[in-house]
Amino acid sequence: MISEKLVALIMDNADELTQRLCKDLLNREETKGYKNLNKDIVYERVFDVYSRLDSWLLKDKVKGEIHSHYTKLGAKRFSEGIPLNEVVMALMLIKRHLWLFVLEKQFFDSSYEFHQALEFNNRVVLFFDRAIYFTTMGYEEELRKLINKDEGGIISKFFK
Amino acid sequence: MIYSKLIKLIEDNADELTERMYKDLTSREETKSYAKMNKDIVCERIYEVYSRLDTWLSKDKHKSGEIERLYTEVGRRRFREGVPLHEVVMAFMLKKRHIWLYVLEKHFIDSSYELYQALEMNNKVVLFFDRVIFFVTKGYEDELRKVADSKDKGVLSKLLKKKD
Numbered sequence: 001m002i003s004e005k006l007v008a009l010i011m012d013n014a015d016e017l018t019q020r021l022c023k024d025l026l027n028r029e030e031t032k033g034y035k036n037l038n039k040d041i042v043y044e045r046v047f048d049v050y051s052r053l054d055s056w057l058l059k060d061k062v063k064g065e066i067h068s069h070y071t072k073l074g075a076k077r078f079s080e081g082i083p084l085n086e087v088v089m090a091l092m093l094i095k096r097h098l099w100l101f102v103l104e105k106q107f108f109d110s111s112y113e114f115h116q117a118l119e120f121n122n123r124v125v126l127f128f129d130r131a132i133y134f135t136t137m138g139y140e141e142e143l144r145k146l147i148n149k150d151e152g153g154i155i156s157k158f159f160k
Numbered sequence: 161m162i163y164s165k166l167i168k169l170i171e172d173n174a175d176e177l178t179e180r181m182y183k184d185l186t187s188r189e190e191t192k193s194y195a196k197m198n199k200d201i202v203c204e205r206i207y208e209v210y211s212r213l214d215t216w217l218s219k220d221k222h223k224s225g226e227i228e229r230l231y232t233e234v235g236r237r238r239f240r241e242g243v244p245l246h247e248v249v250m251a252f253m254l255k256k257r258h259i260w261l262y263v264l265e266k267h268f269i270d271s272s273y274e275l276y277q278a279l280e281m282n283n284k285v286v287l288f289f290d291r292v293i294f295f296v297t298k299g300y301e302d303e304l305r306k307v308a309d310s311k312d313k314g315v316l317s318k319l320l321k322k323k324d
Contacts, residue, residue: 030294083301084245084297084301085294085297085298085301088249088293088294088297089294092290092293092294096290099283108272108276109272110272111270111271111272111275113272114272114275114276114279115275117275117279118275118278118279118282121279121282121283122260122282125286129253129257132249132253132293133190133246133249133250133253136245136246136249136297137246140244140245140246143304
């Protein structure tokens with residue numbers, strides 16, 4: 001099946017993809033917060049997504065597992081002081097590079113292959129939508145905890 | 161061209177799509193704040209995207225900075241309305257998802273050429289909503305930071321200060 005073939009393409013080239021993504025991430029104004037992080041850690045986090053893509057996409061990862069992983073990620077980014085919009089952009093870039101790589105390396109010919117490519121594309125989009133949603137949720141939760149610790153000022157009224 | 165045909169399908173059926181999207185948005189736990197908002201206002205916002213999809217997907221809209229300006233402001237407004245950011249993000253994701261579900265439902269895509277065009281449309285839609293979500297998040301955070309800086313000079317503002 002081509003979607004499995006595409007997943008394998010990403011996983012087999014996870015290192016190259018990660019290098020490309022890191023270069024992009026660390027050069028963009030929209031993700032400048034990542035420059036303050038250790039490069040090896042950034043690499044490791046990105047590599048984890050690409051190298052285990054099948055685990056995230058094809059092996060029916062339960063929504064709860066994505067929830068758990070990415071809310072924790074959101075909380076972590078908050079504690080690292082990276083603005084949420086930069087975290088969101090980083091996840092979008094990971095998704096975008098994945099698809100650009102597929103377009104670069106894979107030639108789609110038959111309508112069957114195109115169908116599979118469309119299916120793959122939609123699975124990737126759905127996975128990253130969930131990742132971004134739960135990361136945002138986790139980040140906000142940490143923010144709310146901090147606000148509630150504060151003296152119940154104006155901010156807490158907004159998040160009640 | 162099938163791409164234009166698919167865009168027209170969405171624009172011509174913006175009313176129906178808006179109703180569907182509104183129903184979904186207001187019945188989900190993940191977007192419960194929207195159930196408390198005025199229906200006309202919510203529907204107007206949804207309809208605006210579906211009815212002018214071609215305009216929103218064009219490169220000019222992004223290059224001119226219009227998407228940035230409009231959606232940064234949307235983020236600010238949602239903050240002031242007290243809607244949690246993750247609900248706002250989910251709302252835009254649903255808006256995007258309904259476009260594609262509608263295309264799959266109404267249009268049978270068959271040949272390689274049609275599938276290629278459908279893939280192109282899908283990617284343009286994804287890119288547009290990625291930009292929207294990014295700018296909405298930015299606007300929302302900007303407002304949060306202003307409030308944090310003006311009222312609560314404690315741990316929160318230190319944490320959200322940019323590491324320059």
